[in-house]
Amino acid sequence: MLIVAGFFLASCAATKTEEGGNVDAASTSASSSSGGEITAGTQEDLIVNVGDRVFFEFDSSELTVDAQATLDAQAAWLTQYPDTNITVEGHADERGTREYNLALGDKRAFSVYSYLAQAGIDTNRMEYVSWGKERPEVIGSDETAYSQNRRGVTIVSN
Amino acid sequence: MIKKILLILFFSLNANAALEVTIAQGKVEPTPIAITKIFGADSDTARYGNTLRQIINNNLTNSGLFYTVNEDLYIQSDNLVEKVPRFEDWKLIKAQFLLSADVSKTDKGIRLRMRLYDVFNAKEIEKLQLTIPDENLIRRVGHTVSDIVYERITGETGYFDTRIVYVSEIGPLDQRVKRLAIMDQDGHLDSHQFLTDGKNLVLTPRFAPNNQTITYMEYKNNLPRVYIYNLKTGEREIVGDFPGMTFAPRFSPDSQSVVMSFSDPNNAANSEIYSMDLNTRSRLRLTNDSGIDTSPSFSPNGEKIVFNSDRGGSPQLFIMDKNGDNIKRISKGRGVYGNPVWSPRGDLIAFTKLTQGNFHIGVMDTNGNNERVIVRDFSLESPAWSPNGRYLIFHRQKRSNLDGTGGEVSIHFIDITGYNERVIPTPRDGSDPAWSPLL
Numbered sequence: 052m053l054i055v056a057g058f059f060l061a062s063c064a065a066t067k068t069e070e071g072g073n074v075d076a077a078s079t080s081a082s083s084s085s086g087g088e089i090t091a092g093t094q095e096d097l098i099v100n101v102g103d104r105v106f107f108e109f110d111s112s113e114l115t116v117d118a119q120a121t122l123d124a125q126a127a128w129l130t131q132y133p134d135t136n137i138t139v140e141g142h143a144d145e146r147g148t149r150e151y152n153l154a155l156g157d158k159r160a161f162s163v164y165s166y167l168a169q170a171g172i173d174t175n176r177m178e179y180v181s182w183g184k185e186r187p188e189v190i191g192s193d194e195t196a197y198s199q200n201r202r203g204v205t206i207v208s209n
Numbered sequence: 210m211i212k213k214i215l216l217i218l219f220f221s222l223n224a225n226a227a228l229e230v231t232i233a234q235g236k237v238e239p240t241p242i243a244i245t246k247i248f249g250a251d252s253d254t255a256r257y258g259n260t261l262r263q264i265i266n267n268n269l270t271n272s273g274l275f276y277t278v279n280e281d282l283y284i285q286s287d288n289l290v291e292k293v294p295r296f297e298d299w300k301l302i303k304a305q306f307l308l309s310a311d312v313s314k315t316d317k318g319i320r321l322r323m324r325l326y327d328v329f330n331a332k333e334i335e336k337l338q339l340t341i342p343d344e345n346l347i348r349r350v351g352h353t354v355s356d357i358v359y360e361r362i363t364g365e366t367g368y369f370d371t372r373i374v375y376v377s378e379i380g381p382l383d384q385r386v387k388r389l390a391i392m393d394q395d396g397h398l399d400s401h402q403f404l405t406d407g408k409n410l411v412l413t414p415r416f417a418p419n420n421q422t423i424t425y426m427e428y429k430n431n432l433p434r435v436y437i438y439n440l441k442t443g444e445r446e447i448v449g450d451f452p453g454m455t456f457a458p459r460f461s462p463d464s465q466s467v468v469m470s471f472s473d474p475n476n477a478a479n480s481e482i483y484s485m486d487l488n489t490r491s492r493l494r495l496t497n498d499s500g501i502d503t504s505p506s507f508s509p510n511g512e513k514i515v516f517n518s519d520r521g522g523s524p525q526l527f528i529m530d531k532n533g534d535n536i537k538r539i540s541k542g543r544g545v546y547g548n549p550v551w552s553p554r555g556d557l558i559a560f561t562k563l564t565q566g567n568f569h570i571g572v573m574d575t576n577g578n579n580e581r582v583i584v585r586d587f588s589l590e591s592p593a594w595s596p597n598g599r600y601l602i603f604h605r606q607k608r609s610n611l612d613g614t615g616g617e618v619s620i621h622f623i624d625i626t627g628y629n630e631r632v633i634p635t636p637r638d639g640s641d642p643a644w645s646p647l648l
Contacts, residue, residue: 151504151519153433153480161474181454181472187382
């Protein structure tokens, strides 16, 4: 079992990602290896040593102070590994219409994308996409799940 | 195409004035109708007759405006297509209307003859004969007859010979596989067909008013864009070449353009409403605001668009001219509004509203007055109108749990009076229903 550290304290969400529960092709953590060394510059490295995601308030795409700290660390990491490209996914909780949440997810993804761009990451290395409320991280109809699902996730795409 | 076949072969000799049952707001007492056995001389035609009778019976009963008098009570058991009914016998069992029909084989195909009688006035009020080339059209014949009976007795346009396109769902809630699917409005399994294979996520299908195509959103190569699906050829075509996400599409009433949201990377990925002419491929930006603008829906005369925007802080409903002028907020109540859909009659707008932890589906006048809630539950979404503007379909989703259970989602039908809700059956879970115009 990997040690979950740093910004990433939400154990259920973290465990899930490490088990490869996410279907979005790029985010499947094929690199998970029980007990093995973490390869630098991989998604696993990002998750464990930096934090792959930021969380948003209800109906907001503004980056919180915590989120900005995570993204500062991500920017440093991306600078350290200049060959990595990323896709930023924006997600929403289920308490909104499908269409509004697609729009909100895109604004969230763009907030992350543009923060990283302003931190000096070349936009040629980055893409972003909204999944609206279609790909929850945590299943459940309560605020615990919703707060984990209102997120922007950075996925290493190469 | 099928419509044409039916029209050519139709002959309806009746020209009496429509006998109307007044439909006021509120609960309607269903009209009792008797439907005789639909007679067939051989095993094939008898089987067609059974199928037709079942379809007609279900359609009329499901409308909430009719109930069929129990067959066990019928005193007269004859074929009443060529024979005048003994009206006293039908009056005795309180059937207000009486439908009789038979099916036979002719050299042109399968022929249906139908008679509709007004029992209390002891007269024939509708007479119909139609021929179809083969049994593949039997279900459509049943729907067509249902429409004629419904229209004749209620004075309203029917809605039975129509289809529903929706999103079929299966799998864990965080890895949902979604496919476009289409079926008759009654959800009968024989009419059900998948349109996409589930490889790509698909959302929010809507019919073109000309019934030829569907517009929807698909994540092809993980790029969420609006597409058009051609129902005849099965071909899919992207709508426009946009450098960011396009979504929430709907056709204009003339089927010539699509309105949708575009999230422009050069505009901080903020969603604005665009209209795209499908012939010239020219695009027109209709909104320009720092808030999210989405879920546009045309008025049936094509002059106005109702949409969802959070420009005032929280998501509300607005209307504007078709060119984007004269934007005006119409939602007045408390809560978070979404999904506005203009009624095909033009008089009402259906919407969702989230307030006090529950979703509501309601209708309001086009200026936002007279808002009333039709149905309320934890999760309701995607209202769509019947082509006659009397009913709504929508989806209802159950709460989900941390262990992955729950979250079942199904398609429901309801009268806009709030009565007569029922599930429209689908082979898997179903969401995002949209209703075709009359075929």
